[in-house]
Amino acid sequence: MALLSRINCVIRAGTGVTLKIFRMESNQILSRTVSDLQNTKRPKVLVTFPHIPEIGIELLKNKCDLIIWDKPVAIPREELMKKIVGVDGVYCLLTDKIDNEILEVAGPQLKVVGTMSVGYNHLDLKALKARNIHVGYTPGILTNATAELTIALVLATSRRLFEANAAMLRGEWTAWSPTWMCGPGLKGSTVGIVGLGRIGIKVAECLASFDVKKIIYTSRTEKKEAAAFCGQKVTFNELLHQSDFIVVTTALTPETTNLFNEEAFAKMKKTSVFINTSRGEVVDQDALIQALKNKTIWAAGLDVMVPEPIPLDSELLKLSNCVILPHLGSANIETRTKMAKMTAENILAVLRGAPEEMPSPLNIE
Structure with a gap:
């Protein structure tokens, strides 16, 4: 408004003066606008x-x-x-x-x-x-992708897919053999899920289609979603003793850090398959290595470990009964x-x- 009044006054004074002052006012406005833009910093x-x-x-x-x-x-x-x-x-x-x-x-x-x-x-x-x-x-967002990867890891570990592929590449596939590279199947098995959150529930829903006998789980509370797959809440010790497959999808907390230690592995079946797609710190890695070496458990499949990336000289990478992936849980496009x-x-x-x-x-x- 002040600028318009100024212009009106100047117009009455004559055309030449009008143009001169109008240019001055315009330049001042433009200068202030540029200055304001320069002072508006992007985060x-x-x-x-x-x-x-x-x-x-x-x-x-x-x-x-x-x-x-x-x-x-x-x-x-x-x-x-x-x-x-x-x-x-x-x-x-x-x-x-x-x-x-x-x-x-x-x-x-x-x-x-x-x-x-x-x-x-x-x-x-x-x-x-x-x-x-x-x-x-x-x-x-990553619930389905991580559940898919978990199922893939269960199958790759139990059916010895990586081990079989490596043996074939070494030229060890000389004939079809009824006992070569056999592993435990899911049908009729008891699957224990440690931590029945979003991912654990989705994993359980997928596993139900494999005709598993029973799905048991540990959680702070009863999960109403478990009714869809007849899931049964049990204690951690009960889960260790009963499970043919143990799938870990729990959050990392002070209580779950090193939850799977030497004592826990000792309570598991010698034929059990251990799968971890949660956090590497949930597992005492040295205890897991010994459990795999000593055949305390049958096999392990890991998408997480400590540290990440895992050193190439890690004992875990030398074990044929351990499948390791480079933290691919959510890795679909x-x-x-x-x-x-x-x-x-x-x-x-x-x-x-x-x-x-x-x-x-x-x-x-």
Whole structure:
């Protein structure tokens, strides 16, 4: 309004003066607009791994300036401490430990950490809450993919698929033999599931189609969903003694750390197959190695271990009765794409000042 009044006054003073002052006013407005744009800083987001599904990167690039760790390995701690300084958000993976020391270095402007995972044991939740930093994660999305992988691992381990393939490549398949590479079947077996959450329930639903005799499970509470597959809640000791197959899908907590130790393996059937697609820390790995070497249990299939990646000289890699996968639980294209999108959306919601719009916030108690 002030500008219009000024122009009206000037018009009455004459055309030449009008043009001159109008240009001055226009230039001042343009100058202020450019200055305002320059002062509107885009938030900075650290992405801790280069190979993120494209949709996640594109969503962030549209609104943020990205700092991307450019090597195809987990970002070393010293690099993380350098690159996190001054950022507003962090897009991280399970391999990135975000603890109090890292948060101190990051600075008070850090508003959100989005982890492309359902697990969050790598995050210091207490330290994050103390700084009012929002946390996003990706539950639910990977349930089916992880259940599929778990079933694949059950079959690959029990039917000795990797062992048979290796033997064939060594030229050991000389004739069809009625007893060569035989393994236990699922039909008529008792399957014990440790941790009947979303993934455990989906695994049980899949296993029911193999005509297993019984599905038993351990959980803090009775699960109404278990009625669909006649699941029976039992104690941990009962599960160890009764199960032909033990499938671990539990969350990692102080109570479940090293849950499967020497004592636990000793209680299992010598013909039992042990499958872990939860977290490597749930298992005392040295105890598992001894149980496999000594035939205390029949075989193991692991998608998780400690550390990750597993060293190539690990004893586990030398055992023919152990199938190991490189943490592929959620590794199908559709699932990883959805995980990347949700992680980016969690971060962007906070950075635009609308944390209530996060698609999947982690509620820190």
